[in-house]
Amino acid sequence: MSKKIIGILTMAYGTPTAVDEIEPYYTHIRRGRPPEKQQLDDLIARYEAIGGLSPLNEITGRQVVGLAMTLAQMEPDVEYRVYIGMKHWHPYIDEAVQQMHADGITEAVGIVWAPHYSSMSVGTYIEYAEKAREKYGGPAKMTYVQDWHMQPNFIASTATRVRAALDEIPEAQRAETPVVFTAHSLPARITQMGDPYPQQIEESARAIANAIGHKNWFTGWQSAGRTPEPWLGPDILDVIKEQAQQGVKSLVICPFGFVSDHLEVLYDVDIEAKQLANELGIQLVRAASPNDEFDFLRAVATAVLEQADKD
Numbered sequence: 001m002s003k004k005i006i007g008i009l010t011m012a013y014g015t016p017t018a019v020d021e022i023e024p025y026y027t028h029i030r031r032g033r034p035p036e037k038q039q040l041d042d043l044i045a046r047y048e049a050i051g052g053l054s055p056l057n058e059i060t061g062r063q064v065v066g067l068a069m070t071l072a073q074m075e076p077d078v079e080y081r082v083y084i085g086m087k088h089w090h091p092y093i094d095e096a097v098q099q100m101h102a103d104g105i106t107e108a109v110g111i112v113w114a115p116h117y118s119s120m121s122v123g124t125y126i127e128y129a130e131k132a133r134e135k136y137g138g139p140a141k142m143t144y145v146q147d148w149h150m151q152p153n154f155i156a157s158t159a160t161r162v163r164a165a166l167d168e169i170p171e172a173q174r175a176e177t178p179v180v181f182t183a184h185s186l187p188a189r190i191t192q193m194g195d196p197y198p199q200q201i202e203e204s205a206r207a208i209a210n211a212i213g214h215k216n217w218f219t220g221w222q223s224a225g226r227t228p229e230p231w232l233g234p235d236i237l238d239v240i241k242e243q244a245q246q247g248v249k250s251l252v253i254c255p256f257g258f259v260s261d262h263l264e265v266l267y268d269v270d271i272e273a274k275q276l277a278n279e280l281g282i283q284l285v286r287a288a289s290p291n292d293e294f295d296f297l298r299a300v301a302t303a304v305l306e307q308a309d310k311d
């Protein structure tokens with residue numbers, strides 16, 4: 001008997017693959033409004049500071065291959081065909097759904113490479129996938145993992161990476177070193193909309209801190225948009241200033257709202273936040289990103305399998 005086939009639509013943010021793609025990419029993020037020259041120059045300069053372009057595409061590719069291998073190992077009786085669709089660059093989510101349908105996939109599970117749900121992040125990925133499914137008339141059946149921030153392997157693997165970051169702090173200072181769990185800020189109006197994002201950030205941060213028995217932790221926000229409306233805070237730069245005022249000498253940042261090394265991690269934390277911390281006499285250590293680490297991919301695979309079993 002041939003194996004049952006299930007399509008897996010994994011969705012990631014996407015990044016330009018050449019410098020001249022930065023402008024159309026930024027325009028796509030801005031829903032079709034081209035950026036001002038100054039904004040574009042700023043963004044190009046930030047990519048330049050991390051080496052010209054982002055490693056995100058390559059890492060996403062390794063994650064997709066690793067996920068496919070992990071799924072095959074965890075459930076060999078089903079054939080999982082793993083696809084990648086990007087929110088803001090090629091292959092777009094639309095193109096991936098079109099390909100799945102063309103390949104004859106009728107049953108599929110969608111998952112976003114981001115652990116926490118917000119209507120403004122994961123919600124829009126799902127919206128794009130559903131629009132494409134309607135447009136192409138398939139896959140006939142597709143359900144989605146909404147969030148996977150409490151997957152035991154996600155908690156445990158993040159805890160291990162935070163522990164490793166703390167180990168870089170001199171032992172006498174380690175226990176009192178604050179650990180700041182950060183995620184991408186969103187417009188503050190999401191809290192009035194009853195969005196679960198802030199609460200999911202809090203509960204997963206607590207679970208990770210508990211897993212390593214670290215008492216001194218809190219959450220913070222990073223990479224807020226440069227728009228006049230209020231964004232979720234406190235911003236990590238303000239956190240660093242406040243901690244410096246309180247005499248803190250060391251700090252660990254775990255940007256656990258992201259799953260790869262990319263601009264928000266390599267620039268916003270490793271360059272911008274570290275520079276400020278340096279100036280204020282704080283040793284700042286950033287927890288490593290999951291990238292294609294085995295235990296992390298097991299968490300994502302488990303979330304996919306649990307969703308597939310619900311159907």
Ligand SMILES: CC1=C(CCC(=O)O)c2cc3nc(cc4[nH]c(cc5[nH]c(cc1n2)c(C)c5CCC(=O)O)c(CCC(=O)O)c4C)C(CCC(=O)O)=C3C
Nearest residue numbers: 013014015016029030054056114121184225226262263264
């Ligand atoms: C929630 C969230 C995640 C995490 C969840 C997820 O992963 O989905 C995320 C990840 C990412 N965001 C990324 C890149 C960018 N995001 C931007 C702008 C924005 N992001 C937003 C939200 C998020 N973003 C929002 C509300 C805006 C403002 C939009 C507007 O202006 O209306 C801009 C424009 C310039 C700027 O504002 O910095 C860029 C370049 C990259 C790729 C980096 C690389 O290439 O390595 C990644 C992984």
Ligand SMILES: [Fe+2]
Nearest residue numbers: 013029184223
């Ligand atoms: Fe973003």
